[in-house]
Amino acid sequence: MENPAMIRAEGVEAMEFPELSEKYGVSGVPQTTINDGDGTVVGAVPEQNLLAEIMRASKK
């Protein structure tokens, strides 16, 4: 929403897409996978924690 040209945010129903869940090692939900595996956040974390992981993953 802040930068639609650059950001795609997708909710994925883990059980309907088991191959994708397996690829990213989803064991608990919610799990956020950043840039196809460059970063991962497990659980519903505070916004600043998610931002920190996005910043870390974006450097890759």
Added chain:
Amino acid sequence: MPEKLLNDQIVGQIREAFVDLKEPVAILFFGSKENWEYCDDSRLLLEELVEIDERLSLTVYDIGSDIEVVKLYQIDKTPGIVIAALDGNQIIDFGIRYSGIPSGHEFSTLIQDILLVSGRDSGLTPQTRDFLKNLQKPLHLQVFVTPT
């Protein structure tokens, strides 16, 4: 009359939540013939949902034949849902997607997404907004969820 997926009680709750709706929202649905069972349920659910408020609209696409639209919205899964803003006749894509049947717990997430897009505001902190506005390369977030 075929049985509805959303009963009167749920429709009532949705109406209460939709009191906070502001601007129009366009929902784009992408289905496929291969997993029609999942897709039909999702499509029916969305059809019943958009009937509740005139600010919501739904367009249905087929991933196999609507190639241009599929490419434009980068859809690679079915059922696939795009929750976008509608400004006049123009669809404004915020990059918000949901892949799978939005049932159970995820139905409330869908309602929240609709409200967020309708308000045209992410609700994020200034620090997060700053970072996201200045991204130098694409960011793809996939939040894995389950309906329970």
